[in-house]
Amino acid sequence: MRTKAYPLKKLMVFSFALLIAGCAKKEPVETGPTTPTYSFTGTSADELMFEDGEAMSVMTSESRRFDISKVLRVTAVNNTTIEVANFAPVDITDATILLSIAGQPQKIQLFHIGTIKGHRIKKMPYPFISGQSEYLDVNNVKADLSAYKVNGIKPADVSFEFTGTTAFIGKLKKLSIIKWQPKMHDFDPENLDNNWLDEPTAKQFRMLTGFMINFAYMYTDAAMKGRLVNELIVGNDGATPLTTAEKEADWIKAQTRTKINCGLTDTRKVSGLGGGSTFGIPDWLTLNYMTNSYSTPFHEMGHVLGYNHSSSMTYPQNNRGNVPVFMARQDEMNKAGDFPVRLDNYYQPGDIPSPKASATSALKMAGKVKECIE
Missing domain, CATH: 2.60.40 (Immunoglobulin-like)
Incomplete structure (x- = not known):
């Protein structure tokens, strides 16, 4: 019996076609310019x-x-x-x-x-x-x-x-809604006997720039805004609660502050100083903000927004007000690693002090020290 050969012929034709295709001249693929x-x-x-x-x-x-x-x-x-x-x-x-x-x-x-x-x-x-x-x-x-x-x-x-598309750039892009323009200041160039630190250092300014980025980041946080709007906060008369509309307006006002002049205070005399475009915080806060929450910056922002010490936008009343809400959320965000500037990405690890066991409770009490410019 004769064996059918046509499957072999088909295979030979297909192989020949592949050979021709392989030898055919390939057209160059046009590519666009690369980004340097x-x-x-x-x-x-x-x-x-x-x-x-x-x-x-x-x-x-x-x-x-x-x-x-x-x-x-x-x-x-x-x-x-x-x-x-x-x-x-x-x-x-x-x-x-x-x-x-x-x-x-x-x-x-x-x-x-x-x-x-x-x-x-x-x-x-x-x-x-x-x-x-x-x-x-x-x-x-x-x-x-x-x-x-x-x-x-x-x-x-x-x-x-x-x-x-990196996680860090994503956090920086969230800051696009914040209008702050910080600048470092030496508020005591003559080293006079006043409330400002004599001779702030480059290290302190390095840490302070990171703090201002993290501080601003809190004003992009939807959870923070929701809690603040729902919090009982009284105004400058010490008794009248702020309305929801007033608290929402203050949130926008905080986001859209422009020039902020940042300095360091002499903690032998004051914890913080704030009002108008001035924003002063103590050195120990700039050294520990990546691990601990603090009352001082939120207190001083209350002054920047126009509130006095009778308002719970600066000092809490019965543990209610602006400061406790911010501190609790800051603790959560630090624990979750949400902030842009963190212990694991700060570029000069030698700037960061070793943790101290008693630091948190001691520093959280710093809001009781005399603060602010009114």
């Missing part, structure tokens, strides 16, 4: 902020005022130069800087940051001045920036923002 990547990890003096030995005049200069909503800040210095700064005492990784140009329909993915270490600042030319001309916009459509290679872009025509 930079890291900012320098150690030169002009790249470090709040470093030991830095001049007080520099640490407290207006150029060191930053927006809480833009802890990772990019600004245009001139037509061809930008400045990249990280005002957090935490290394930021995997961030993308977006550039908006007047007249351009979409934001441009200008560059990617592999790492920018805590409290770093760096001036650099726009990447398109001496580098690539083509970039991707936020829709991954090619954008040609060659028109700006020679003369750059006027600072008034640009703005920047950052984006990313």
